[in-house]
Amino acid sequence: MRKMYVAALCLCGLILGDSAHVFAAGANDAGDGKEKIKVVTSIMPLSFFVKKVGGEHVDVKVMVPPGANPHTYDPGPAEMKTLGDAQVFVEAGSGIEFELDWMKKFRDLNSEMVICNASKGFVPLPMTSHDSGHDHGHSHGDSQSDSHGDAHGHGGHADPHFWLSPKYGALAAANVEKVLASVDPSNAAEYGKNRKALVSALETLSAEISRTLAGMKQRAFMVFHPAWGYFADEFNLRQIAIEKDGKDITPKTMREVIRDANTLGIRVVFVSPAFSSLQAETIAREIGGVTAVADPLSADYIENLRSVANAFAESMR
Secondary structure, X not given: OHHHHHHHHHHHHHHHOOOOOOOOOOOOEOOOOOEOEEEEEOOHHHHXXXXXXXXXXXXXXXXXXXXXXXXXXXXXXXXXXXHHHOOEEEEOOOOOHHHHHHHHHHHHHOOOOEEEEOOOOOOOOEOOOOOEEHHHOOOOOOOOOOOOOHHHOHHHOEOOOHHHOHHHHHHHHHHHHHHHHHHOHHHHHHHHHHHHHHHHHHHHHHHHHHXXXXXXXXXXXXXXXXXXXXXXHHOOOEEEEOOOOXXXXXXXXXXXXXXXXXXXXXXXXXXXXXXXXXHHHHXXXXXXXXXXXOOOOOXXXXXXXXXXXXXXXXXXX
């Protein structure tokens, strides 16, 4: 059934996208007589980098909508139509299941679309359940990611959520700049200027978060889905993650998590809006605590990381 569904979507995309690569006159005017570059990103946070670097020269759409889970999401006909019109596709390239499942189909639908791997050059950290964070350092993986190798998917135990570290946000901005400049060289200088301004803002954010987290004697936080390993690595924190690979946790794991939370005095379990919070709520009740939201997929990148850092700090006091 799934194969039939995929085939139908691809056929629909081909039919709807038969005018791909040809923009309607004036439909995406950038204000200077030139049409905007049609860019599609796989997830919401990547749209932030494209908009900041591309400015008025880009028209950005996102494949995985707000609230959807990129580990399980399947695009519909509207998303496939959007893809057929795209000039540039920005992928995380770090092993998100959505991309592992769909990128080949996307390339087949729009072979002229330029692919930007936003994570090119990052150092992958292992995706581990129950206990992960700064102690892993950069001992796992090489300096170049394989954008679609199994070793970088959840099944290969590498964490795909690289963008949640401000330093890797700067890397994503640089990768986006390179692709936009190659597609639109006449505005390359502007893309470079925008990227430098964004990197400066990210450096300021990183320094602010470091100050927020300074002096915390207890530097562990608990999350249901292990999305915050790169954030923990950058800011010398310890992420205690409950689940792995999107699977329900076992009674044994739940007992271990509750024991560790009580040992460390943790009373907050952070959850992602894209995942069920039922098991997290059960653990929170057992430790006499509460659940709180830490969204790894927010489009408001800087404000979201600032807010999450404050929430982590409050939970560790």
